[in-house]
Amino acid sequence: MIVKMSDLKKGESAIIKSLSNSSAMRRRLIDIGFSEGALVTLLCHAPLSDPSAYSIKGSIIALRRQDALLITVEKEDR
Amino acid sequence: MGLTASSSGASSLKEIFCDNNGRRILLAGNPNVGKSTLFNSLTGLHQHTGNWTGKTVGRAYGKCKGCVGTTLIDLPGCFSLYSRSEEERVARDCLYFEKYDKAVIVCDASCLERHLYLAYQILEIFPNSIICVNLADEAKKKGVTVDISALSDFTGVPCVLTSAKKKGEEKKLISSFDKTGSYRPITYSEEIENYINDINSLLIGEGVTRTQARVMALRLLDSDGDFCRRLASELGIEESQYSEIKALSDNLIKSVYGGSVDAVSDNISSSVMSRAKSAALCCTKTEKSFFKSGMPIADRLLIGKLTAFPIMLVLLFFILWITIKGANYPSALLRDLFVKIEGLAASGLRYIGVPNVISAPICEGIIRVTGWVISVMLPPMAIFFPLFTLLEDIGYLPRIAFNLDRCFKGCNACGKQALTMCMGLGCNAAGVIGCRIIDSPRERAIAILTNSFMPCNGRFPMLIAIIGIFFANSGILSAIALASVIVLAVAVTLLISKLLSLTVLKGVPSSFTLELPSYRMPNITQVLIRSVLDRTLFVLGRAVSVAAPTGLIIWILSNTDIGNAPILSSLTSFFDPLGKFMGLDGAILLGFILGLPANEIVIPIILMCYTSGGALADHSSLSELSSILVSNGWSLITAVNFIIFTVFHWPCSTTVLTVKKETGSIKKALGSVIIPTAVGVVLCLISRAAFSLFS
Numbered sequence: 201m202i203v204k205m206s207d208l209k210k211g212e213s214a215i216i217k218s219l220s221n222s223s224a225m226r227r228r229l230i231d232i233g234f235s236e237g238a239l240v241t242l243l244c245h246a247p248l249s250d251p252s253a254y255s256i257k258g259s260i261i262a263l264r265r266q267d268a269l270l271i272t273v274e275k276e277d278r
Numbered sequence: 279m280g281l282t283a284s285s286s287g288a289s290s291l292k293e294i295f296c297d298n299n300g301r302r303i304l305l306a307g308n309p310n311v312g313k314s315t316l317f318n319s320l321t322g323l324h325q326h327t328g329n330w331t332g333k334t335v336g337r338a339y340g341k342c343k344g345c346v347g348t349t350l351i352d353l354p355g356c357f358s359l360y361s362r363s364e365e366e367r368v369a370r371d372c373l374y375f376e377k378y379d380k381a382v383i384v385c386d387a388s389c390l391e392r393h394l395y396l397a398y399q400i401l402e403i404f405p406n407s408i409i410c411v412n413l414a415d416e417a418k419k420k421g422v423t424v425d426i427s428a429l430s431d432f433t434g435v436p437c438v439l440t441s442a443k444k445k446g447e448e449k450k451l452i453s454s455f456d457k458t459g460s461y462r463p464i465t466y467s468e469e470i471e472n473y474i475n476d477i478n479s480l481l482i483g484e485g486v487t488r489t490q491a492r493v494m495a496l497r498l499l500d501s502d503g504d505f506c507r508r509l510a511s512e513l514g515i516e517e518s519q520y521s522e523i524k525a526l527s528d529n530l531i532k533s534v535y536g537g538s539v540d541a542v543s544d545n546i547s548s549s550v551m552s553r554a555k556s557a558a559l560c561c562t563k564t565e566k567s568f569f570k571s572g573m574p575i576a577d578r579l580l581i582g583k584l585t586a587f588p589i590m591l592v593l594l595f596f597i598l599w600i601t602i603k604g605a606n607y608p609s610a611l612l613r614d615l616f617v618k619i620e621g622l623a624a625s626g627l628r629y630i631g632v633p634n635v636i637s638a639p640i641c642e643g644i645i646r647v648t649g650w651v652i653s654v655m656l657p658p659m660a661i662f663f664p665l666f667t668l669l670e671d672i673g674y675l676p677r678i679a680f681n682l683d684r685c686f687k688g689c690n691a692c693g694k695q696a697l698t699m700c701m702g703l704g705c706n707a708a709g710v711i712g713c714r715i716i717d718s719p720r721e722r723a724i725a726i727l728t729n730s731f732m733p734c735n736g737r738f739p740m741l742i743a744i745i746g747i748f749f750a751n752s753g754i755l756s757a758i759a760l761a762s763v764i765v766l767a768v769a770v771t772l773l774i775s776k777l778l779s780l781t782v783l784k785g786v787p788s789s790f791t792l793e794l795p796s797y798r799m800p801n802i803t804q805v806l807i808r809s810v811l812d813r814t815l816f817v818l819g820r821a822v823s824v825a826a827p828t829g830l831i832i833w834i835l836s837n838t839d840i841g842n843a844p845i846l847s848s849l850t851s852f853f854d855p856l857g858k859f860m861g862l863d864g865a866i867l868l869g870f871i872l873g874l875p876a877n878e879i880v881i882p883i884i885l886m887c888y889t890s891g892g893a894l895a896d897h898s899s900l901s902e903l904s905s906i907l908v909s910n911g912w913s914l915i916t917a918v919n920f921i922i923f924t925v926f927h928w929p930c931s932t933t934v935l936t937v938k939k940e941t942g943s944i945k946k947a948l949g950s951v952i953i954p955t956a957v958g959v960v961l962c963l964i965s966r967a968a969f970s971l972f973s
Contacts, residue, residue, distance in 0.1 A: 221540065225789040230544070231358035232791055233392045235551055243573045247586040248684035251693070253573070253794060258389035260573070260794040262680050264687065267789050 201275045205234075205254075206268035208242040214273035215239055225267055233257040234271055300347035303455065306373060306400060307384035308393050309355030310795045312412045314338075316384065316440070317352040319448045320345075337372065345452050351378065359399045360500070360547070363717040373400060375512055380455065381407040387417035387424050387439070388796070390562055394554035398464060401435065402550070403493050405461035408436045408454050415441040416796060421565035429561040435459040463492075466549045470499070470542075473530045477523050486513050498527035500543040574797055580674065586681045594764065597665045599757035602742055605657035606753075612656065616649025639833045647829025647882045648821050655878050656817045658739045663704065664809035671800035675700055676792055687787045689772050690779035692721040694792065695728075699771065702732035703764075706933040709734075710940055718788035723946060724775045726937055730929035730954050731771045733764070736820075736877035737924050743881065744924075747904040748917035767925050774957060782949075824876040832872070832886045850887050860959060861919040861966035863911060870923065874931050880924075915969045919962045926958030 208214060216238050219226050233256040234240065241255040251262040305313050321340030342348040356366035359373065373381065381404050385393035390411065401407055411424055426439040436457040440447040465471065477495040482488060490513050497506050510520045535541040579585045620641050627637035669675065675697055683693025694716050702709030709729040716722040733741060741760055750756040779785060836846035843851075846868075853871075854864030865887035873880035885903075888910045907916075928934070928951045938947035 226540070227360055227543070228357075228789065228791060230547060231360055231395070232793075235548070244577070244581065245583075246581060246680055246684060247583045248681070250684045250687065251680065251790070251792070253577075253581070253680070255573075257392040258386075259392060262676075262683075262792040262794060264683070264787075264790055266787075267791075 203273060203275060204269050205240065205242075205271035205273050206252075206265050208240075208273070208275070210242055210244055212275060213239060213241040214275045217272045217274050220270045220272070225270060229263075229267065229271065232261055233259065234261075240271075240273065300349060301380070301455075302349050302351060302376075302378040303342070304372065304376070304378045304381045305350060305352045305384060306369060306381055306396075307355060307410075308357060308386065308389075308396055310793065311355065311384045311386045311393065313355065313384045314352055316410070316412065316448060316451065317350060320451070321350055337368065342452070344449070345455065348455065351376075356396065358396055359403075360543075374403065374509065379406075382410050382451065383407055384410045384412050387411050387414045388420055388422055390424065390558040391555050394557050395551055397433075398550050398554050398557075401433070401461055402464060402496075403489070405435070405463070405489060406458065407461075408438065408451075408457070409433065410438045410440055410451055410454075412440050414439050415444070416798070423563045423565075425561045425563070429557060430459070432462075432557050432560050433459075434462040464549055464553050466496075467545055469530065469534045470496075470546065473526065476526055480519065480523060480526075481515065486515065494523070495527070496546060498524060499531065500539070500546050576797055577677070577794070580677050581680055586677075590678060590681065591761070591765075593669075595757055595761045597662065597669075598760045598764075599753055600665065601658050601662045601738075602746075602756050602760070603753040604661045605739075605742070608657035608660075609653050612653035613649075616645070616653055620645045620649065638837070639830055643829040643831075643833030644826045645829075647832070647879065647886075648825045650882050650885075651821045651825040651878045652817060654739045654743060654881075655736070655821075656814060658742060659735055659817055660810045660813045662738065663813045664806045666700075666704070667805055667809045668800060668802065670700075671798065671805060673795045673797045676794050679792055680794060683790065683792075685772055686775070687790075689776035690721075690785060690787050691724050691772075691775040692716045692718065692788065692790055694790070695721070695725040695771075695775070698725050698729060699732045699768070702729045702734060704735060706730045706732070706734045706929050707936040710933060710936045713940065717790075718785075720779075720783050720785045721788060723783055723941065724778050726941060727778065727946065727950050727953055728771045728774050730933060730950065731767050731774070731926065731957075733767065733925050734877070734930075736930065740877065740881055740924050741921060743900065743903065744917055744920055746900055747907065748912075748914060763921060763925060770926070770957060770961075774953065778953075820876060820878060825879055825882070828872070828875070828879045829882065832883055836886055836890050844890065846887055847890065860923070860962040861915050861969075862923065862962070863916070865910070866916075866920060866923075870927055874928070876930055876932075877924075915966060918965055918969075922961045922965060923958045926954050926961060928952075928955050 202217065203214070205214070205216070216234055216236055218236060219229055219234070234254075238257060243253040243255050243260060245252045246262075251264045252268065253260050253262050254268075305317055307313050317338065317340065320342050322343050337354070338352040340350050340352070342350050351372070353369040353372055354366070356369040358366075359370045361367075361370070381400055383397040383400050385397060394409075397407075397409055409429065411426060411429070414424060417424065424439060426437050430437040436454050436459050438450050438454045440450055466474070474492055474495045477498075478488065478491045481491040481494065486494075494506075494509060494513060494515070497509055506524075507520070515523075531537060531539060531542050535545070580589060623645055624637060624641045627640065678700065679693045679696040682696045686693045686695050695713075697715065698709050698712045701712040706729050709732065710726050713722050713725045713729070716725055738760075741763060742756065745756050745759045745763075749759050832846065835849070836844050838845055840848060849868050850864040852864065853867040857863040857865075857867040860867075865884050868887060869880045869884035872883050885906060888906055929937075934947055934951060937950040938944060941947070
């Protein structure tokens with residue numbers, strides 16, 4: 201199922217399919233590990249619901265919802 | 279915070295002059311991989327380290343111990359050489375344009391795939407590098423083992439496996455400095471490789487090496503014009519040649535990538551990424567049963583929905599409580615010591631026949647004020663800082679930023695401001711420098727201008743003393759009161775940040791990425807001992823350089839008459855109307871004004887004004903202090919407003935100068951003075967109004 205990364209639920213994993221066109225943040229996201237084909241897992245949301253902590257390539261990175269919206273992922277079908 | 283005397287004093291604003299002869303080795307890598315820890319153990323220096331991203335700002339230089347004629351340069355961490363943020367640009371420019379002999383790329387064994395991405399970017403421009411895979415012990419705990427010789431074979435460069443915390447690991451790294459390898463370059467897509475060949479044939483033979491031509495070709499495709507022009511001039515490429523090769527690159531982008539710079543950048547970076555991935559795969563073994571890719575257990579509480587904020591408040595309370603309770607006894611001891619010293623000095627000088635006009639300023643001016651500063655300031659700071667350093671080393675601070683980001687975003691500011699505010703609790707000047715970790719210039723300006731709202735080093739003991747006299751006798755109540763003051767300061771910071779972002783610094787929230795590093799168990803005794811010693815040196819240094827001269831000057835002002843009264847009382851009366859209007863008085867205002875160089879001397883100045891520098895018994899005990907203040911008109915409202923003004927008034931001169939240096943703008947430096955002062959005045963007036971309403 202293809203969704204935005206911000207739609208993932210806690211504990212769900214997905215493969216990154218593409219990043220939408222927003223030059224500055226896009227490069228930043230790719231460089232920090234959110235590249236096409238990578239496996240990302242949503243670990244949890246912050247107590248005030250934003251940002252959210254994602255597990256990517258062995259690290260934990262926090263992203264705001266507005267930025268997670270830029271990433272399209274494919275959920276692993278159960 | 280673990281800010282060391284050298285990293286937060288004036289010397290941190292200068293760079294150590296670096297010997298241009300001998301070998302220069304760069305330490306580069308992702309943030310938070312232990313570069314600075316390695317740097318410290320290799321050079322014996324004490325750069326500020328801590329478990330969070332963005333610790334090192336600016337470069338640090340040091341001579342390598344155990345390796346003759348070698349200078350090490352510690353760069354700030356960066357994720358990638360493409361990044362645009364300020365601190366990463368420092369690293370990028372250094373790697374491209376500085377002269378150095380070798381680069382050591384430090385990686386975290388637990389995230390090799392990510393970190394080798396940067397490593398390969400660096401190897402592509404500087405093949406004479408070494409890869410140092412660090413934190414091997416932590417990786418092992420997660421079930422990850424690295425075969426370092428396999429990595430070496432795959433990449434073609436010397437590789438070393440280290441655990442920075444262990445003693446003696448740096449020897450492995452030092453012995454690798456002399457090794458060389460033969461790097462296997464990355465192969466890009468066919469069209470790009472052909473294009474690189476074309477560029478090569480144009481450039482090579484004009485003093486440009488094969489690697490350099492390759493780099494120039496690639497940067498023309500994926501980097502901005504300014505950078506390419508700078509690179510071209512560094513390589514000695516002439517204007518005419520540059521236009522030729524630029525045309526070739528534009529042609530390639532148009533014909534193969536449909537004019538999209540994004541597409542060609544993606545293509546290049548994905549080649550680097552897949553090579554990094556293969557390298558990581560060939561040398562990493564993960565035991566699935568051990569590998570915890572989920573949240574660390576501690577995070578369930580520390581960033582959990584219901585527990586995060588209560589825990590933050592409780593932690594704040596505890597640290598303050600331990601500080602207040604623990605400082606009592608040492609303060610008393612030091613106080614007695616300095617009373618004795620003053621007495622001895624006075625009788626000694628009298629004995630050898632020194633006239634009173636010289637011995638009085640020395641004893642009642644210099645020694646008394648210096649003694650006050652040391653006995654009141656040193657114990658709280660020597661306790662608070664080590665505790666905060668422990669929190670920092672464990673890795674808790676990014677969690678604070680994670681929890682509070684929503685509040686900052688609501689004020690159009692950046693969550694990383696929480697981190698700079700924590701640094702401000704230590705020293706506002708260092709907090710201002712720390713604002714480099716904020717990418718957006720607008721948000722950085724907001725963080726810089728509001729940093730002094732967090733009471734620093736020099737102001738904590740002032741607050742503790744006044745709270746202790748007027749509000750709370752017990753340690754617990756004092757700690758609660760002080761914690762409330764800090765929470766108030768945070769609230770006002772958010773409010774003013776919001777105001778700034780709606781008026782002078784308008785804009786929308788920018789993007790923000792924050793790495794939550796693994797929790798690390800610090801070497802507690804080592805941290806405590808080093809931090810206590812360091813804080814002691816810092817306070818003693820400040821006491822000597824600021825308090826002593828001030829004591830002398832104040833003594834002179836209070837014992838020299840102009841007209842019928844001492845200068846000091848004339849000044850005090852001059853400021854009295856304004857002071858009383860604010861619910862304070864002339865002496866208090868004068869204290870703050872003359873306390874511009876350092877907040878530590880504010881209370882001594884006020885006391886000198888009250889006692890006209892005259893003969894006093896032990897004036898630094900809380901009860902004595904209390905009686906002086908009360909007999910000079912202090913009431914509850916004075917104490918409240920004093921506390922308010924202590925938190926919200928102009929920053930110390932070091933901070934103002936740092937703001938000017940960091941922002942390059944006199945307007946912002948003035949803003950950093952006016953904004954907290956204005957807030958202080960307004961809050962004092964509000965508090966005074968509230969008091970008269972309710973009494």
